[in-house]
Amino acid sequence: MKDGFRQSMAWLHTWTGLLLGWVLFFIFLTGTAGYFDTEIDRWMRPEFPPPASQVQTVKMLERAVERLQAKAPNAERWRVSLPTDHGVVGLNVSWRGSGHDAAAANGSEQLDQNSGEPLKPRATGGGQLLYRMHYRLHYLPTTISYWLVGIAAMFMLVAILTGIIVHRKFFVDFFTFRQRKGQRSWLDAHNVLAVMALPFHVMITYSGLIFFAYLYMAPVIAATYGFGENSQRLYFDELEGRLARPARANTQVPLTPLAPLIAEAEAQWGEGRVRSLEILYPGDSQAQVSISQTPSGPLRRTATMVFNGVSGALIEVKPAIRSTPKAIRDTLLGLHEGLFAGPVLRWLYFLSGSIGTAMIATGLVLWTVKRREKLKRTGEPSFGLLLVERLNIGTVVGLPIAIAAYFWANRLIPAGVEGRAAWEAHAMFIAWTGMLLHPIFRPVQRAWIEQCWLATAVFGLLPMLNALTTNRHLAASLAQGDWVLAGFDLTMLAFGAAFGCTAWMLSRRARDRVTRHETLLSFAACKNAEPAE
Template sequence: MKEGFRQSMAWLHTWSGLVVGWILFAVFVTGTLSYFRPEISQWMRPELRDMQPHPQAAASAIAALQQRAPDSPRWFIRLPDAREPIVRVTWRDPNATGPRRFQNAVLDPATGAEVKARDTRGGDFFYRFHFELSMKPIWGRWVVGCCAMFMLIAIVTGVITHKKIFKDFFTFRPKKGQRSWLDAHNVVGVLALPYHVMITYSGLVTLMFMYMPWGVQANYGQNRAAFFDQALGVSAETPLANRPGALTNIEPLLLTAQRHWDGANPSLITVHNPADANSRIEMRRDNSDRLAHSSQSVVFAGTTGELLAAAGEPMPATRTRDVVYGLHMANFSSSPLRWLFALSGLAGILMIASGLVLWSVKRAPERVKLGRVPFGQRLVEVLNIGVIAGLPITIAVFFHANRLLPIGLAERPTWEVRAFFAAWLLSFVVPLIRPAKAAWKAQFLAAATLFGALPVVNALTTDAHLGVTLASRNWVYAGFDLTCLGIAALLGLIAWHASRTSATQRKPARNKAETPANLPAEAERA
C-alpha cells in the first residue's frame, strides 16, 4: 500500500510537471530576468547612461507636467532611485479614449526636460510576460495561475516520491544516461526547494483576488474599490470643486511623508485633478528598505498641503499578504541577495528542463524497440528543443532588436516583441526538420553566438560599451555586457556537450545496480 502510494505520487509528479512544464520554463526564465528589470530597462535605453537621481526630481516633474498636460485629470510620477535614476511620468489625456488615453515620458530628474531615448518596453516586457504570457491580461494570468497550481502539485509529489531526498541531493553520477538526468533533477530540485515553494505559492498570492474573489464579493458586492481602499490603502478620489486652483510646493509634502514613514522616501506620486481647487496629492511609500510590499500612502490637499489621510500599518491579514508579495517581488534585496534570488531561479529553470528531458530519455528504449518515434514522444521532443534551447535565442534576439531597429521606427517596442516571437517560432521549426541531436546542438550554439555578439553589436551601435562603462565603473551597463559573455560561455559549453551526447540517448547499464529493474520507483514512473 505504501509503495503503491509512492508510485501514484510519482505518476502524478511526472504528468503534472510535463503538461505545463514548457509554460513553467518560460515563466521561470522571464521571472528570473525580472529581478533585474530596472537594469535591463536602463541597458535598453543607452541614451540614459549619464542620468543621476536628483533631490528636485518631484518639483521638476510637476513643473514639466503643468506645461505638458495642464488639463489632465491625473498625473503619475515615478521618482528616481539608485536602480532607475530617471523620472517616469504618465498622464491621462482627457481627449483620448481606449489604450492611448494614457501618455508617458522620461524626464531628466534635475531639469524636468524630456530625455529623447529610444522607445522600448525594456525589462517590463519580461516582467509582464512571466505572469501574462503576452496574452490578454485576464487570460494570461489565469493560464499562469493554473500552471502554478500544477507546479505546487509537482513539488509536493516530488518530495513524497523521493524518500531519500536529502541523500539524493549529495548524489550525482555523470555519464550514466537516465540515472544522470534523474540525479541532476534531484540535485537542482532540492538545492533551492524552499525557494521553489515560496516563489510558486507567493505567485498565486499576488493574484489571489482574481483567483478567489468570492470573499470580497460576499462582503462588498460589486464595489471592489471599497474593499481595496479599506484593506490596502486610502482613496484620494474626491468630487471636483469646478473652480481653478494652484498646486502647492511639493517639497514640504515630501518631508512630511518621510517623517510619517520614519525616513522612507515616496516612490510614486499621483496628482488627482491638478488644475482644480479640490486637487489631491497622493504619495506611496518606497518599499526597497523593507520586506513587506505594502501600500502605505499619504494624501494631501493639493492647494494647501494639508495632510488629509494616511494609511498606516495594515491589518494583520493584509500585512501577511504584503510580506508574501514582497518575498515574490524581492524589491527589498541588496545586489548580492538579488543575485542569490536569480541563482535560485536558475535552479528552478534547470529543475524544469531536466524533468522535461528526463521524460524523453526514459522512453528512449521504447523508441528503439518500436523502430520509430511515436507521435506523442516526438511532440515532446520538439517542444523540449523549441522551448529549452529556443528561449535563450529569442531573448538574445530581443536585445539585438533593441540595438539594430531604427530609433525612429513607429511602434518600435512592438517590433522588438515581434522579433522575439518570430525567433521563437523559428526555434520550433528547426527540430521539425533536423534530427534531435543536431537540433539541440544548433539551437544552443546559435544562442551562444547571439549572446556573445551582443557586446560587439552594442559597441558598434552605441557609446555605452565596455570600453567606456568599465572605465567609468558604470556597473549596470558593464555588468549587462559581461553577463552576456558569461551566458554565451555557458551556452557554448552546453552546445559542446550536446554534440557529444544525444539528449535522448540512453547509455546501456554496466551492472545490475544500474539496470532499469533496479532504478528507484520515481525513475520507473517518470
C-alpha cells in the same frame, strides 16, 4: 500501501510537470529575467545619459511638477516616481485624464533628473515586456493569460508537493550526482536542482497564485459583494482601505509648495525614503498630495502620507499594515516581486529563478531519456516521444535564443520605425518559431548541438553588436563606472560561454558515441572475417 501511494504520486508528479512544462519554462525564464527588468530597460535605451550624482528629492519633484503643469495642466491626477537603486536614471511622470476622454488624456514621460527635460529614448518594450510576459504571456487576451498562468502555477505546485513525497531523502538526493549514467544522471541533476532552491520554488509558485486570487475565486467575492463593476470596486476599496475621495470643485487655486511636505515625510521616514508623489486634482481647491515611502522590506504596501494640496496640512497617514490578512498577502506578493531587494539579494533571486528554470528543463529532458531507454527493449519511438523531444529542444535552448533575438532587434531595428517596440517582440517570437521548427528537420542529437552553438553566437556576439551600434559599449561602461550596462554585457558573455561549453560537451559526446559504434562494427567485421577452424 506506502509504495502504492508513492507510485501514484510519482505518476502525478510526472504528468503535472510534463503537460504544462513548456509553459512553466517560459514563465520561469521570463520571470527570472524580470528581476533585472530596470537594468534591461537601461540597456535597451542607450540614449539615456550615464548615471549622475544623486539630486535632492525636493528638486527632482519640483522639476517633475513643473513639467506636468506644462504638459497636462487639466489632468485629474499626476504621479511622479523617483529613481531607484536598480539602475534607473530618470524621473517617471504620468498623468490621467477624467471623463469620457480619460484614456485619450492619459500619458507618461521620462525626465532627466538633473534638468527636468523629457528624455526621448527609442521605443522599446525593454525589460518590462519580459517581466509582463511571465504572467500575461503575449498575443493572448489578458484574462485568458491569467487563467493559463494560474493553471500552470497550480500544476507546478502539485509537481513540487508530489516531488517532495516521491523523493523523501532530501539530503541524500542533494549530495548524489552520478556522471555519465544516462537516465540516472538526469534524475540526479533534477533532484539536486529541486532541493537546492526548494523554499524559493514553493514561495514563488504559491505567491504567484495569490496574485490573481480575486480572479480565480471571483464567485466567492461575488457571493458577498455581488456582481458588476461597482461591486468589484467596492471590494477593492475595502481591501485597499480607500476613503471616498472628494469631488473636484473646479476652482483654480495654486498648489501648495512641496518642500515642506517632503521635509515632513522625510522627518517621519528618513532622508531619501520618499518613493513617489501623487497629486489628485492639481490646481484645484480640493487638491490632495499623497507621498509614499520607499519599501525597506518584503511588505509590498508602504506607508503613505496624504496632505491638503492647498494648505499643506496633513490629512491622514495610511500605515503600511492596514489589516493582518492584507499584510500577509502583501508580504507574499512582495517576496514574489523582490522589489525591496538590494543588489546581492536580487542576484540570489536571479540565481534561484535560474535554478528553477533548469529544474523544469531537466525534468522535461528526463521524461524523454527515460522513454528512450525503454525503446531499447520495445522498438520504435511513439509520436508523443518525438514531439516532446522536439519541443524540449525548441524551448529549452530555443527560447533563450529568442530572447537574445529580442535584444538584437533592439539594436538593429531603426529608431524611427512605426510600431518599433511591437516589432522587437515580433522578432522574439519569429525566432522562437524558427527554433521550434528546426528540430523537426534534424536528428535530435544534432539539433541540440546546433541550437547550443547558435545560442553561443547570439549571446556571445551581443556585446560586439552593442559596440558597433552605440557608444555605450562595454569599455565605455567600465570606464564610466556604469555597472548596469557593463553588467548586462558581461552577463551576455557569460551566457554565451555557458552555451558554448554545453555545445562542446554535446559534440564531444556525440563523437565518442560514433567512435565507439565504429569500433564495435570494426570488431564485429574482424570477428566475422576469421576463418572457421
